Amino acid sequence: MNVKDRFIAGGYAAAWSLIRAMPEKTAYRLFDRIADRVWKRRGPQVLQLEANLLRVLGKDTTPESLAATSRKGMRSAMRYYCEAFRLNGWDRRRLVDSVDIADEDRARLAEAVRPERGAVLALGHTGNYDHAGAWLVATFSIGFTTVAENLKPEAVAERFWAYRRKLGMEVLPHDGGPAVFGTLARRLREGGTVCLVADRDLGASGVPVDFFGETTRIAAGPAALAVQTGCRVYPASLWYPGPGRLGIRIHPEIPVPPDGTRREKIARMTQTLADAYAEGIAAHPEDWHMLQKYFLADLDPGKPPAPDGRPSPRGHDQDSPV
Template sequence: MTDRLVYWAYALGWAVLKHLPEPVARWVFDRLADYAWRRRGPRVLQLEANLRRVRPGLHEAALRRLSRAGMRSYLRYWLESFRLPVWSRGRVARDVRIEGAEHLTDTLASGRGVLAALPHMGNWDLAGTWIAQQGHPFTTVAERLKPERLFERFVEFREGQGMEVLALTGGGVNVIGTLARRLREGRLVCLVGDRDLSEAGIEVSFFGEPTRMPAGPAALCQRTGAALLPVTLWYDGPVLRGRIHPEVPVPEEGDRKERTRAMTQAMADVWERGISEHPQDWHMLQKFWLADLPSRETVGGASAVARPAVEPVPAAEPLSAAEPVAEPAAEAPGV
């Protein structure tokens, strides 16, 4: 798909979907999800391969039902993100329920920075809007998309929700240095970080198999004294629910690399429990475990920006951090 078509696909979503009656829009996106699920394209097959690790005892029919629910959850994320600009503050407050918010608010009130790290669960854009509306604007990082005006619209959209968005490249900003500065200032940084697109991530055990996750969240917290708070999100009927988990402590023993590895594993363990409880809301349609990857392939694939987009819409993941903190933010669903 050309850059022009990619841009207009997004522009159509923003311009049209937010004005449709909500029941109509949800019906359309459920049908799109079911269509993609029935086609059993490579991304749906990969989703099912990932879900087999999460629920290894499922029979094939149950796995297919779970992957269908997963596709509907994934398309729900996109529908809500397109419609979010017209959601009122009251609507956000009504439809988002976050447990454990005191871990965030108490830490920030003490003057310490917070790095909230979450996997690709639920709707991280909506959760970020809720956090900002609670009086906690935050900083995140996004891959520079092509075409440039598409990237600008994404930045404008997220900044309108109360996010400071740092461009991974081309912005003339030291991204890692800026994140560290924000944390030292006692502010909030939010990053999606369950996939590592480099070959420099930390190897962890996840559902009993090795994969890599970015070292950046743990490393940044050690560097700045900020608190590392894992977050999990899931859907519960019309409501987006979430949990801000207690701080992952810095181990007292070991060198910095060993402490980073231990913190990253502890963060992965929290996410594993959350995903095990709500597997349909983990939007992992890419290769994830090392066993699935050719020796030269990184988790999530090579150049995400270069992938062709296919229906229902091309995707650009929000709240992603600069490598090595987390993965780039431009990628087509390819379902």
């Protein structure tokens, strides 16, 4: 490990100890201040966040409204880190009581995690998916499988993987190749639950979708797994109703179309998934943590989107399940 990597790994290790030991209000205020400093610098991540938000808010939105939303967006994105450093310290009762979810959505989720037939919960880069996962484990007394992108340096990746495992997740490496898809399919056939953050295409196999009137590519994984295994797919939207709380909406199941080729079925299901993501983002745009180029109009068409754009306290990219 070189000097820079040791510095980054040491910073994360210190944060995991120091932030967890802080009073909760102090920790949230600290990360709000960090977010505000990043926002005021108007760096590439903030400018890209605003370019993405402009698609959501509409071209007629005022500069003041866009700036206010992007500032909230930076606070929301940094809040993920604050909670990542503290979430393992929450007891089961705190976790179970920390989520706002409508009775209809809770019932839909209870149906999704029944062991008789596997289910994919497909999330986007909104709110805090680790918080959602920990709540799912605590509330329904189940484990689930997810996929995580490798971080650099390796020591930081291991910390995040260990953190998620402690929350009750089975974590598979994103770069594990076809074996990862096979493992996910096996878990689903066994009646397990798979949670995937799938609103981006990290490879070259993403499906083009219409998203806020423009084209982007999102991961084909949830639809491909459903076509392959017959599992159910439920989109999920996350947002922050207030300090220490998470809102969860479980959208209706996306059924596998009865006709068409495999490719056509996957394309149609993925567009429906994109529509659900867009609905959730439109309702809570400040909690969409997309700080990277996302729409094809902003990207080199020959290249997939870059790794996750969540801002890091040390300025490098965070990992995300995909």
